Amino acid sequence: MGQSGILIEGLGYEVAGRRILSGLSAHLTERRIGIVGRNGSGKTTLLRLIAGLIAPTQGTIEVEGMNPAGDRKAMLARLGILFQNPDHQIIFPTVLEEIAFGLAQLGHPRPEAEARARAVLAAHGRAHWEGARVETLSHGQKQVLCLLSVLAMQPATILLDEPFAALDLPTRARLHRLFDALPQRLVTITHDPATLEDADRILWLEDGQLVADGPAPEILPLFRAEMARIGAADADTDLPH
Numbered sequence: 001m002g003q004s005g006i007l008i009e010g011l012g013y014e015v016a017g018r019r020i021l022s023g024l025s026a027h028l029t030e031r032r033i034g035i036v037g038r039n040g041s042g043k044t045t046l047l048r049l050i051a052g053l054i055a056p057t058q059g060t061i062e063v064e065g066m067n068p069a070g071d072r073k074a075m076l077a078r079l080g081i082l083f084q085n086p087d088h089q090i091i092f093p094t095v096l097e098e099i100a101f102g103l104a105q106l107g108h109p110r111p112e113a114e115a116r117a118r119a120v121l122a123a124h125g126r127a128h129w130e131g132a133r134v135e136t137l138s139h140g141q142k143q144v145l146c147l148l149s150v151l152a153m154q155p156a157t158i159l160l161d162e163p164f165a166a167l168d169l170p171t172r173a174r175l176h177r178l179f180d181a182l183p184q185r186l187v188t189i190t191h192d193p194a195t196l197e198d199a200d201r202i203l204w205l206e207d208g209q210l211v212a213d214g215p216a217p218e219i220l221p222l223f224r225a226e227m228a229r230i231g232a233a234d235a236d237t238d239l240p241h
């Protein structure tokens, strides 16, 4: 039996001779984990490594004692991903088909997959969505549909990639409440510290390296101060006017 949670040891990732991530180590067992960093700091690459969508070029990563890139089907049942843009995630024309698909992939016969999909919709007050065509849903509703598709598979861990991007404030607040109520371990990547105020642990990435790791009240003020410092510097001052 391996360790519980997400165990990252000496993790690195290189592509086309370029180092995207290097020397990352952390044992993540908390319920609410945030990964912050600027654009291009390597957050999405780390998420893809945790999900097993790509394999490390250095070091190791284990999710609940398993190599996530080793057995994709076993990982589907343990770990769900919510991508930034639901349009990149949804493949089927109707809500029920979309939710049932993941369950069918896990090996559930179609009637059972559909029954489970209906149960998830009902449990989240969305039974009336069953036959709805996906293109009739708003962006926020599509995001909820993707979340329900993930929840149907009952993973212990859910990875969230900028889950509030492009959502208006009321939709954001509703989705936030939905996330808060979930028993799962959530790993959220974002460049927006406001999303992570209640996280138990924050990893801060810069240039593919871990620059800070600790509780939100300790790390987020440092991150905000550094983002404000960088934002205050005028990158054009060396240019001729």
Ligand SMILES: Nc1ncnc2c1ncn2[C@@H]1O[C@H](COP(=O)(O)OP(=O)(O)OP(=O)(O)O)[C@@H](O)[C@H]1O
Pocket (backbone or CB within 6 Å): 015, 016, 020, 037, 038, 039, 040, 041, 042, 043, 044, 045, 046, 191
């Ligand atoms: N397959 C790849 N080939 C080449 N470069 C890549 C590849 N994957 C990532 N990169 C580069 O690695 C760096 C980190 O990318 P990544 O998407 O992980 O950052 P990020 O922190 O998620 O950024 P953002 O907030 O903009 O989404 C970027 O400079 C990106 O261009």
